[in-house]
Every structure is written in C-alpha cells, then in structure tokens.
Amino acid sequence: MPKQLRLNAFDMNCVGHIQHGMWRHPRDQSRRYTDIDYWMDLARTLERGLFDGIFLADILGVYDVYRGDGDTSIRESVQIPVNDPLLLVPAMAAVTKHLGFGVTCNLTYEAPYTFARRMSTLDHLTRGRIGWNIVTGYLDSAARGMGDQKMIGHDDRYDMADEYMEIVYRLWEGSWQDDAVRNGRDAGPYADPAKLHRVRYEGTRYKVDALHLSEPSPQRTPVLYQAGASTRGRRFAAKHAECVFLAEQSKRALAATVADIRAQAAGAGRDAAEVLMFQLATVVVGRTEKEARDKLEDYRRCSSVEGALAHFSASLGIDLGGYALDEPIRHVKTDANNSFMDAITRRTESTWTRRRIMDQVVLGSRWQPTVGSAEQVADALIEIMESTGIDGFNLSRTVMPECVEDFVDLVVPVLQERGRYKSGYETGTLREKLYGAGRARLPACHPAAAVRVESR
Amino acid sequence: MPKQLRLNAFDMNCVGHIQHGMWRHPRDQSRRYTDIDYWMDLARTLERGLFDGIFLADILGVYDVYRGDGDTSIRESVQIPVNDPLLLVPAMAAVTKHLGFGVTCNLTYEAPYTFARRMSTLDHLTRGRIGWNIVTGYLDSAARGMGDQKMIGHDDRYDMADEYMEIVYRLWEGSWQDDAVRNGRDAGPYADPAKLHRVRYEGTRYKVDALHLSEPSPQRTPVLYQAGASTRGRRFAAKHAECVFLAEQSKRALAATVADIRAQAAGAGRDAAEVLMFQLATVVVGRTEKEARDKLEDYRRCSSVEGALAHFSASLGIDLGGYALDEPIRHVKTDANNSFMDAITRRTESTWTRRRIMDQVVLGSRWQPTVGSAEQVADALIEIMESTGIDGFNLSRTVMPECVEDFVDLVVPVLQERGRYKSGYETGTLREKLYGAGRARLPACHPAAAVRVESR
Numbered sequence: 001m002p003k004q005l006r007l008n009a010f011d012m013n014c015v016g017h018i019q020h021g022m023w024r025h026p027r028d029q030s031r032r033y034t035d036i037d038y039w040m041d042l043a044r045t046l047e048r049g050l051f052d053g054i055f056l057a058d059i060l061g062v063y064d065v066y067r068g069d070g071d072t073s074i075r076e077s078v079q080i081p082v083n084d085p086l087l088l089v090p091a092m093a094a095v096t097k098h099l100g101f102g103v104t105c106n107l108t109y110e111a112p113y114t115f116a117r118r119m120s121t122l123d124h125l126t127r128g129r130i131g132w133n134i135v136t137g138y139l140d141s142a143a144r145g146m147g148d149q150k151m152i153g154h155d156d157r158y159d160m161a162d163e164y165m166e167i168v169y170r171l172w173e174g175s176w177q178d179d180a181v182r183n184g185r186d187a188g189p190y191a192d193p194a195k196l197h198r199v200r201y202e203g204t205r206y207k208v209d210a211l212h213l214s215e216p217s218p219q220r221t222p223v224l225y226q227a228g229a230s231t232r233g234r235r236f237a238a239k240h241a242e243c244v245f246l247a248e249q250s251k252r253a254l255a256a257t258v259a260d261i262r263a264q265a266a267g268a269g270r271d272a273a274e275v276l277m278f279q280l281a282t283v284v285v286g287r288t289e290k291e292a293r294d295k296l297e298d299y300r301r302c303s304s305v306e307g308a309l310a311h312f313s314a315s316l317g318i319d320l321g322g323y324a325l326d327e328p329i330r331h332v333k334t335d336a337n338n339s340f341m342d343a344i345t346r347r348t349e350s351t352w353t354r355r356r357i358m359d360q361v362v363l364g365s366r367w368q369p370t371v372g373s374a375e376q377v378a379d380a381l382i383e384i385m386e387s388t389g390i391d392g393f394n395l396s397r398t399v400m401p402e403c404v405e406d407f408v409d410l411v412v413p414v415l416q417e418r419g420r421y422k423s424g425y426e427t428g429t430l431r432e433k434l435y436g437a438g439r440a441r442l443p444a445c446h447p448a449a450a451v452r453v454e455s456r
Numbered sequence: 457m458p459k460q461l462r463l464n465a466f467d468m469n470c471v472g473h474i475q476h477g478m479w480r481h482p483r484d485q486s487r488r489y490t491d492i493d494y495w496m497d498l499a500r501t502l503e504r505g506l507f508d509g510i511f512l513a514d515i516l517g518v519y520d521v522y523r524g525d526g527d528t529s530i531r532e533s534v535q536i537p538v539n540d541p542l543l544l545v546p547a548m549a550a551v552t553k554h555l556g557f558g559v560t561c562n563l564t565y566e567a568p569y570t571f572a573r574r575m576s577t578l579d580h581l582t583r584g585r586i587g588w589n590i591v592t593g594y595l596d597s598a599a600r601g602m603g604d605q606k607m608i609g610h611d612d613r614y615d616m617a618d619e620y621m622e623i624v625y626r627l628w629e630g631s632w633q634d635d636a637v638r639n640g641r642d643a644g645p646y647a648d649p650a651k652l653h654r655v656r657y658e659g660t661r662y663k664v665d666a667l668h669l670s671e672p673s674p675q676r677t678p679v680l681y682q683a684g685a686s687t688r689g690r691r692f693a694a695k696h697a698e699c700v701f702l703a704e705q706s707k708r709a710l711a712a713t714v715a716d717i718r719a720q721a722a723g724a725g726r727d728a729a730e731v732l733m734f735q736l737a738t739v740v741v742g743r744t745e746k747e748a749r750d751k752l753e754d755y756r757r758c759s760s761v762e763g764a765l766a767h768f769s770a771s772l773g774i775d776l777g778g779y780a781l782d783e784p785i786r787h788v789k790t791d792a793n794n795s796f797m798d799a800i801t802r803r804t805e806s807t808w809t810r811r812r813i814m815d816q817v818v819l820g821s822r823w824q825p826t827v828g829s830a831e832q833v834a835d836a837l838i839e840i841m842e843s844t845g846i847d848g849f850n851l852s853r854t855v856m857p858e859c860v861e862d863f864v865d866l867v868v869p870v871l872q873e874r875g876r877y878k879s880g881y882e883t884g885t886l887r888e889k890l891y892g893a894g895r896a897r898l899p900a901c902h903p904a905a906a907v908r909v910e911s912r
Contacts, residue, residue, distance in 0.1 A: 013577070015646055024640050031639060034580035034673070036550060060570065062667055070667070074652060075645035081671040083577040084570075090547040091581065094492055109570055113601035114516065114540075121469070121539040124490035125547065145569035145666030183487060184480050189531035190471055196530060210601030211518055211526070215537040217490070 005385055005420045006392030006434075008055040008102060008278060009046050009404060013085045016077040017057065019282065019398050020307025020364030023077060025299060028399045033083065036091050042401055043092035046099055049408030050422055052433065053100030053131065054092070055225070055245065055278075055394050056085040060106055061142030063314035067321035070141070073314075076307035086118065093126040100430035102131035102225045102243070107164045108157065109137070109146055113210055116171040119222050120214030128218030128429030128440060133225035134240065136161050139314065158232045163203040165240055169448040170199040172221045175212035177453050191215065197453055218429045219440055221448050229257060238264030238275070239447060242434070245394055247280040247367065254279055255388040262389070270445050276434060281381065281393040282369040283403070285410050289373045296371050299363055299398055308361045309354070325355045363398055374410035381411075382420055461841055461876045462848030462890075464511040464558060464734060465502055465860060469541045472533035473513065475738065475854050476763025476820030479533060481755060484855045489539065492547050498857055499548035502555055505864030506878055508889065509556030509587065510548070511681070511701065511734075511850050512541040516562055517598030519770035523777035526597070529770075532763035542574065549582040556886035558587035558681045558699070563620045564613065565593070565602055569666055572627040575678050576670030584674025584885030584896060589681035590696065592617050595770065614688045619659040621696055625904040626655040628677045631668035633909050647671065653909055674885045675896050677904050685713060694720030694731070695903060698890070701850055703736040703823065710735055711844040718845070726901050732890060737837065737849040738825040739859070741866050745829045752827050755819055755854055764817045765810070781811045819854055830866035837867075838876055 015023045015030050023030040032038040046054055062080050064070035073080050089101045101122070105115065122130040136157035137143075143152075152160070180195035182188045201208045226233070226241035229248075237244050238261050248254035262272035284299065286292030313320045323329055329352045360366045370380050381393060397403055415421035426433045429440045442448045471479045471486050479486040488494040502510055518536050520526035529536050545557045557578070561571065578586040592613035593599075599608075608616070636651035638644045657664045682689070682697035685704075693700050694717050704710035718728035740755065742748030769776045779785055785808045816822045826836050837849060853859055871877035882889045885896045898904045 023646070024643075034671075036546065036581045036583075040550060060669065062669075069649075071649040074647050074649045077646035080667075080669065081647070082573075082669050083580060084574045087542070087546050087574065087577045087581060090492065090543050090545075091550045094496060094547045094550045109567055111565055111602055114565055117538075118540045118543065121543045124539060125492045125543060127492075141666065145664060146567055147663035187480075190479070190533035191530045191537070193525075193527040193530040207603035208601060210597065211536075213516065213518075213536065213538050215490075 002419055003385065003391075004422060005381060005415060006052045006276065006278065007049075007421075008053045008100075008392070008394045009042075009051055010055050010057065010280065010394040010396050011042075012057040012079065012082065013088055014077070014079050014082040016079060016307060016364075018311075018365050018367070018396050019303075020076055020078055020311060021302045021304025022299065022364060022398050022400075024302045024304075025399045027402055028302075030397075030400045039088050039092055040095045042404065043096045043099055045401060045404055045408060047096045049404070049412050050425060051099060052392070053102050053430065055102040055133065056088065056104055057133075058082070058085045058104040058106065058135075059139065059142075060109065060137055061139030061145060063139075063310050064141050065317060065319050066310040066313035068319060072306050072310040076304045076310060078307045078310050086122065089122055089130065090125055093129065098129075098425040098433070100129050100131060100223070100433065101126060102133050102223070104133040104135055106135050106137040106142075107161060108152075109142075112164055112167040112171065112206060113208055116168045117213045120172065120212070120217045123217035123219050123222055124214070128431070130219070131223035131225055131243070131430060133227055133245070134161065134165075134236075135227065154230070155232050158236050160205050161236060162239075163206055165447075166203070166451075167199065167201050167206055167208050169221065170201060170451045171208075171212040173442075173448050174451040174453050175199050176216050178216060181215050219431050221442055223430050223434065234261050235264060237261055238270070239268050241275060242431070242442075243276045243278060245278050245280070246390070249367070251384060251388050254384070254390065258389045271443070274435065274443070276392070277390040278392050278394045279384065279388070279390050280367060280396055281384075282363065282365070282367050282396040282398065283377055283407060283411065284363075284369050284371045284398065285374055285377045285406050287373065287410065289376060292371050292373060292376075296363075296369065303361060303364045305358050305361050305364075308364050308366065309358070312357065312366065320354050320357065323354050326353050328353060365396075367396065369398075374414045377411050378414040378418060378420075381415075382418060458875055459841065459847075460878060461837060461871060462508045462732065462734065463505075464509045464556075464848070464850045465498075465507055466511050466513065466736065466850040466852050467498075468513040468535065468538065469544055470533070470535050470538040472535060472763060472820075474767075474821050474823070474852050475759075476532055476534055476767060477758045477760025478755065478820060478854050478856075480758040480760075481855045483858055484758075486853075486856045495544050495548055496551045498860065499552045499555055501857060501860055501864060503552045505860070505868050506881060507555060508848070509558050509886065511558040511589065512544065512560060513589075514538070514541045514560040514562065514591075515595065515598075516565065516593055517595035517601060519595070519766050520597050521773060521775050522766040522769035524775060528762050528766040532760045532766060534763045534766050542578065545578055545586065546581055549585065554585075554881040554889070556585045556587060556679070556889065557582060558589050558679070560589040560591055562591050562593040562598075563617055564608075565598075568620055568623040568627065568662060569664055572624045573669045576628065576668070576673045579673035579675050579678055580670070584887070586675070587679035587681055587699070587886055589683060589701070590617065590621075590692075591683065610686065611688050614692050616661050617692060618695075619662055621903075622659070622907075623655065623657050623662055623664050625677060626657060626907045627664075627668040629898075629904050630907040630909050631655050632672050634672060637671050675887050677898055679886050679890065690717050691720060693717055694726070695724050697731060698887070698898075699732045699734060701734050701736070702846070705823070707840060707844050710840070710846065714845045727899070730891065730899070732848070733846040734848050734850045735840065735844070735846050736823060736852055738819065738821070738823050738852040738854065739833055739863060739867065740819075740825050740827045740854065741830055741833045741862050743829065743866065745832060748827050748829060748832075752819075752825065759817060759820045761814050761817050761820075764820050764822065765814070768813065768822065776810050776813065779810050782809050784809060821852075823852065825854075830870045833867050834870040834874060834876075837871075838874060
C-alpha cells in the first residue's frame, strides 16, 4: 500500500488565525468562535472527512511590535481576542468518536503538577484522543501579563522545557502503576497505595513532591507535538516529539529539515520513521481549476496585508513598520522563537524589504496557497509528501468553515481514489491511530518510558 | 409568591466525594467519572429537574493527615484520584441550555492573567452560565506538589485572594469597553484599540501589565461563589460573593451565619438580600417513608467510616488515628481552612472523641441526611429555608445518579405543588436567572463595578 497521507485541521480559538483578513469575507463564520455549536459542527465535518485531528494553536500576549503597539493586531484581529483552546476539546469530543486533538499549551506559565492533571483529565474524557503541542512562548507582552518584564531567553526556555518534560513524564508514567486501580474488585480498595509512587524532583527551576492526582488514562502521556524549527527546537523535537509541525517555504528546505530531525531522532535512539512530519498547507480548491482561481480572487479581496505585517513583525521581533518600503531589513533576530515562524525567521536576510514581504502576501499571509481542482490539489499534496518525506499536512483555514467543507467534499475522495487516504478510522486511541493497534502508550525507546515504575 | 427554593447539585470530578464509600454500592456509577457520557447524562437529568446549577468541588493534593499518610484516602477513594473540574463544563454545556456551572478553582496556583482567560472562554462557550467558587486551598500536600514546603497561612491566603480579585475584576470588567468590539461593521476594524485598556497592577504578590485576551463575555465576571465560614472567610464572602455555600450542622448555627454574612455585606454597601445562601443537604427519598428508610439502610451498608475519618482528619489538620477511641481530642486547629469544613472545625472542642465522631458518621460523612417520603423531604427543606433565611441547597450525592433521579422525579414535583419551585427556567445568563432579566453583569454596588472603564 502506498504511504497514506495524514491530515490535521490547523485552527485557533480566535477570529483571525494565520490568513489575516479572511474573517471579513461575507461567507466566513470565524467570528462565531465563541459559539460552542460552531466548534461542534466543525468537529463533525472533520470526522466526516476522516481527519486525523484538529491542531489548535494558541498564543498568550498581543502582537505589539509592528508600529510599536498592538493597534493593528486589534483592528485586524490578528490572534486577538484569543480564547483558551483546551476548553474546546470536551465539546468537540462530545460529538465525535475518532477525531484527535492536538492542543498548544505554553508550559512557561503552567505548573507541571496542575497541567499534568488537566491533560490526564482530557485523555480520560476523550478516551485517549488528546495530544499536546509543546510550546514555551516568545512574547514579551505575555511575560508582562505574568508579572515579568521580558520573556526569558530562547535556549533557556528549552532547557526549562526539558526539565518540565521530565516532571510531567514522571507524573503521567511513573506515579500510578498499571495495576494500581483495583476499582473495588472483591470488596477491595479503589486503589492500592503500595502501587502509587510519589514523584520527587528537584531541578534548577522546578521542584515537585507529589502523587499524580489522576489515575492512568488511556494514553497516559498525551501524543506529543512540537513546532519549533530552530536549532534548539529541532533537538527538542528529536528527543520528545511524536509529531512535528513544519512550515517551510520550499520543498528543498522541507526535505532538509525532515532529514535533519529524523537523523537527530535516530541519534537519540528513537525510531526515526515514527517521528511524523506535518507541513503547513493552505488549500483553495474548486470543482474546476477555474472555479478555484475565481475563489482565490474572491478570498483575496479580503486579504489583510497590515495584519500579515503585524503578525510577521512580532515573529521576527522587528518592527517592519519602521522601515521605508524599499529599505533593506537588517536587524534580523534569528532563532528568536519556537513557533512555526522559525522557518522564515531563519531565512530572512538583509536583501528583504517591506515591499518584497508585502508582495508575497496572499490571503493575509506569506505562505503561498495550493490552488486548483480537486485532482490538482490532491496530486500536489501527494507529490510534496513523496519528495520531502513528510507524513501529512496541517491545513490552514481560509474562509470558514467553507474551506474545510470544500476539502472534505472535493479533495478527500480524490486522495482516496489515489489510494493515499484511509476509507475509515482505525480503532483505538490517537496514538494507536498513528502507530497501530496496541500502541496506546509511548514506546520503550522514548525518554518517557524510562520513568515508568514497572521498568525501574 | 412565596420564596422560591434554589437547587444546585454538589458534585466533584472523582469517585468518592463527601459520602465516603457510596461508590461501592452495586447501583452506584461514580466510577464512570472519566466517561464524558456520564457527565452529559447527568447534566440532562439536572436540567430536566430545573436545577439552577451544578456546583463542582475540587481539591489539589491528597488527604494524608490520617495515620500519617494518604493510604486510607487512596483505598477508600477519598477525593483521590481527582480530575480537573473545569473540563467537564463544555461537555455538559453542549447538551443543556439553562443549567448553571459553579466551579471550584484554587487561585493560589493559577496566574490571574491565564485564569481570567479560562473563565471568559467558559462564559462565552456556555453563553453566560459560568460561576466560580473562589478557594485558596489548604493542603500542605498540594503545596509540595507546587514546589513549596507548606501551605501559606490562612489569613495571608485571603489577603492574597483580595489582591487576586482586584486583578481579575480589572481584566474582566476594565480591559475591554462594552463598545470595543465593532466586529467589522461598515468595513471597520474587528475591535477599536482606543476602547481597550491595559490592566496595570502592582501589589504585594502580583504584578500584571496586560490587555485581557478575551473580548467581553455575556457575564464578564463569572457568578462568584464562596464557601469559607471562618471569620476571615465570611468577611471575604461579604465583600465578593454572590452565592455562599454553607455546611452548618444545626438550623440555629445556620441562621446565625446567614445573618452575620448578610450584616457584613450590608456594611460593605451591598444589597444583603442578594447574597444568596445555599446549605449543604444530603437527601434520601422514597415513594414512602418506609421506602426511604429501607434505602438509607441499603446505602448505609456501604458507608466508609475510615474514609470519613481520613477526610475529617485533613479538614481538622489533626490525625484522628492517633487518638484512642475515647481519648478527648484536644489539639484543635481552628480557622484552619477555607472549605465548607470550617463550620465543624470551629465547633470541634475537647469534649470530642474519635468514638463520638465515628458514631455520627452516616453514609460516609458526619452530615446527617434528610430521609423520608417526597412530601416529608420537601417540607423539611422548605422549613429549613423559612427558619434560617437561606435561599436553597447544594445537594450532596449519595448513590449516583440514582439519588439525583430520585430527587428530580419525587421531590421536585412536590416542591412545585407547594409553590416553592419554578416550573420552568427564566431566560438569560446564570446571573439573570438568579437576579432577574437585565442583570447579566454585576451590580454597581459590587467592588468589581468600580474598575469598569465606563465608570472611571
């Protein structure tokens, strides 16, 4: 069987996500993000399209680098307002059976003790369908919200994250043995205290001495996602991530990043092929190529270049509004953040100008959409997968929920005809759907396995 | 119209809540607490019974005072394992239209910036049905989970809570003006930056400088619950709480506490009658008194005295296992915690012995159940309300969900016949259901109103 293409919807609990200005389109319903029915309907549509999951981004703070304030972000709704993503999961889980949930949570501002319980709770309520996109945040405006002046340094955040992972692994994998819960069988106890273990950890930043509050959930550790393409971010991904979210601008760069992370994963003793790679894709599809091109032009009228500049300025840490149109942009902060923006950050050189950036903006972002008939789109996606070694795509939203419905109704059947897409879901947890039956828990080669009580 | 009786179901995202051992009953389904369908079914039943809300308790940490460890709590499942309560709300909201949600969240371990967003998100998703039971926690075992050695002092926690409230009020009420969101009308912005205001606060413990991340939700500030009956807790309730949860052991004590908190609220410039008082009630009802008595005996066979002692020891901060059966219990730590346990804590004197405590335990707790036919139970509840000035009850769970179904099917119709219970829900948010149409937001006399931008 040829390699199957995996799909996540890429979304966020807010009005404007990546394709800035699309919310102004007359048919767009993104402004219904506060409406629980909007999300439940979306979940049903994604499950109808056999999507592996919905990947929910998140940000704390406001993009306030452009023109020195957050005004453009507020006017264009560039990820502000933004609501908590975790609270969407139970509502979407209530109306689906198979859809996975990859949720971005910033570990910098969550204590491991309470965060571990939150994820265990979701793993229980979703019957093993929860994933966690590990981020450490990068905005000074978020740091100020938390009482600090500035965000701590990029690489320091990853060191802190390694420590954090060690603790949550112990809570998830090492506090309750598999046979700890007796559930009152034979008039016995609910749980056997001898099979519960206090997690004691004292590191540079964290100190914990506690039992995990939740009993073992189907997956214990949520499926781990990572989205940072910086040097340090890749090293972190190679060690911890099961799924990596990439946003490279060319197939060549994508293939190189995929190969690099896989090589590092193998070097860390992991099965490199099992580190699944998802590339960002923005799709505009029609029943014919002409219909797709017309749709692109229609959408494009809403594209917000100002929104794109506000977003990109924050990602770069450079106020693009402070440059004349053709002035070279010199002060490039590299390795500045751990979001998927890294991919372009690293490539931004002094030959760039604001005009060049603005010219690249289509549908409110610098990522170029894949446009065409269902057959053209399907073939383009398959070709990217084949030529780069990725496993699938995170589909960016344009006009919602129309773009998802179009993909499900038009592209999915062609992918299926091509033998590249499942005709039904596998049973089991999200991790089993990704790796096969019997794989609900992390494999022995993953660092989390080392803290299991049974294996001590 | 005679005073209407209000009802909350009192529950927790765990196996064993207050009536210890009930989970062992053959018909009890509490062990399904990890099953999302269990909670959705419960929500539907409560809405069928026109309950005002479900009040969800929470605890961080393990009750490990009794016999010097947590083993009894683990065996009897005394609030361990315990999952996050907030994540139940979206699932229950998905299948209901009117049921309110009062959720316990410990402010000690949540940053105000991220917590405020979490509650705003829930207020949006529930269309204005969220409430917050403000607690500060009291367990050293939770403090150790968070990297501290001991819980900070009781009154210090309330001072910290006052500061915390000031910040979240500013985020909820003072960051976005009512007319800030233009939603793109007339091709304009999503929101007007001139109508957003950064919250700048620097106190003893907290420092914040940020915009609130969420746009105004139906209620802005969630309906505020408080459950501490200590001297300092009452002062806090009189200042902040809209609903107070009491667990007094006698009608005399209950009437005195109600009068005291109302007097303090009036002294703080608030409308005392609008501070709504809910008393804990445990009901066992049958179609006849005999059926109820038989049911009590049936349930009682599962009562866990050990579970009750483990729970009570933690509440007192005294290891009751360290006393001989008839030895007077002398070292009473008063004002020790801010939970509803305060009511008994303050009254525990040296004439108490372990035997006396154990003799009082019925259905796994020291609270005496109200037992009888539907008419007897209804009349007893009405009489308590009339004689003490309370507004309603938080109904403790026994055998689940049978006890809720019994109450809905048997007691609710009698309360309605007596003219003491609504025959349908009012429209609007939870706060409007409690106080009337047009009252979605906190009134001008509440301290939160002082930080509104419009009123500055």
